[in-house]
Amino acid sequence: MKTYEVKQTAGVLLNANESPFPLPAMIREEVKARVDDIDFHRYPQDSAKALRAAYGSYLHINADQILFGNGSDEMIGFLIGHFIHQGKCVYTLQPDFSMYDYYTAIHDGKILTYPCDGAQPFSVSDFITYGKQNEVDLILFSNPNNPTGRWLAPKEIHQILDAFPTIPIIVDEAYGEFAPASIVHDVDQYENLIVLRTLSKAFGIAALRCGCMITNLQRMKQLRPHKVPYNVNSLTQMIAELVLTHHEIMAENVKTIIGQRELLYKELQAFSEAGLTIFPSEANFLYGKTARKHELFAALKKHQIYIRDYANSDAFRITIGTPDENKMMIETFAEVFSHKEDL
Numbered sequence: 473m474k475t476y477e478v479k480q481t482a483g484v485l486l487n488a489n490e491s492p493f494p495l496p497a498m499i500r501e502e503v504k505a506r507v508d509d510i511d512f513h514r515y516p517q518d519s520a521k522a523l524r525a526a527y528g529s530y531l532h533i534n535a536d537q538i539l540f541g542n543g544s545d546e547m548i549g550f551l552i553g554h555f556i557h558q559g560k561c562v563y564t565l566q567p568d569f570s571m572y573d574y575y576t577a578i579h580d581g582k583i584l585t586y587p588c589d590g591a592q593p594f595s596v597s598d599f600i601t602y603g604k605q606n607e608v609d610l611i612l613f614s615n616p617n618n619p620t621g622r623w624l625a626p627k628e629i630h631q632i633l634d635a636f637p638t639i640p641i642i643v644d645e646a647y648g649e650f651a652p653a654s655i656v657h658d659v660d661q662y663e664n665l666i667v668l669r670t671l672s673k674a675f676g677i678a679a680l681r682c683g684c685m686i687t688n689l690q691r692m693k694q695l696r697p698h699k700v701p702y703n704v705n706s707l708t709q710m711i712a713e714l715v716l717t718h719h720e721i722m723a724e725n726v727k728t729i730i731g732q733r734e735l736l737y738k739e740l741q742a743f744s745e746a747g748l749t750i751f752p753s754e755a756n757f758l759y760g761k762t763a764r765k766h767e768l769f770a771a772l773k774k775h776q777i778y779i780r781d782y783a784n785s786d787a788f789r790i791t792i793g794t795p796d797e798n799k800m801m802i803e804t805f806a807e808v809f810s811h812k813e814d815l
């Protein structure tokens with residue numbers, strides 16, 4: 473069992489799906505002005521009331537349907553811990569976010585995976601059939617999928633929800649802002665739906681650890697009492713609330729990232745004859761494969777550019793950076809793939 477691990481290094485960091493945009497100076501000034509109001513000798517507001525109100529207003533959702541955690545990661549652990557114990561089975565995709573396996577293993581659960589890697593189309597009906605054959609207890613997947621960038625439309629997720637009406641289904645929308653639509657407004661229609669969101673990606677405050685789960689009031693009433701007290705610290709609550717009130721800044725950054733993603737996708741596709749496969753994405757990253765990974769990573773290392781490497785496979789994932797960072801990355805890919813493999 474291994475947790476995911478990203479080595480922080482100097483250089484161009486395109487390996488952890490973070491936002492490449494630092495917190496704007498204007499928000500930093502507001503943060504400084506508000507720090508003095510924090511009662512550092514007191515525990516934080518336990519229910520993150522103001523933060524929930526800000527997120528509810530951003531998503532047009534009732535604040536009582538939101539539960540915040542120390543990153544959405546805490547919520548993943550919280551939910552798996554709630555639903556899974558020895559012998560229970562979590563049904564997810566392969567590949568998907570590695571922390572699902574980690575928390576399932578901690579709680580002595582089993583993992584069942586449905587293959588969803590890159591090229592072959594995703595068949596919702598095959599996914600359902602395989603899950604039914606194996607009597608699963610919890611369904612959990614990221615949408616858009618990390619690492620492939622593949623996105624399931626609400627109507628496809630509705631089919632899954634309808635097929636497993638008594639099983640909790642957690643849709644992890646960590647990259648939801650980069651995708652065409654969200655399933656979050658369907659939590660009242662589907663009793664078994666729980667949606668995860670984070671402020672670590674599009675909102676660019678990964679350092680603060682702030683994410684949440686959203687569900688209907690009935691399910692929230694069962695789950696909320698199990699949350700550990702004071703799990704979101706006062707600084708995080710204050711800054712996250714500020715960032716949310718300026719969500720138009722995030723929306724501009726998302727627009728830039730999507731524009732860059734589409735541009736990079738086209739530019740990288742141009743290397744397909746030289747042995748590079750790149751997949752379309754609805755997130756802030758691109759997933760690719762190449763048998764020439766050794767050459768590629770040597771060139772990236774030379775320029776101190778870091779992308780995500782999937783060991784023992786030919787897969788990799790590139791987080792979309794700033795336009796300058798992306799240019800450096802593309803130039804390095806060109807160094808490797810603009811000529812045929814040296815044999």
Ligand SMILES: Cc1ncc(COP(=O)(O)O)c(C=O)c1O
Pocket residue numbers: 488489542543544545546569614618644646669670671672678681682683
């Ligand atoms: C699919 C997915 N879910 C959840 C997370 C965790 O995000 P957070 O920073 O909110 O803990 C990540 C982080 O990379 C992720 O890729």
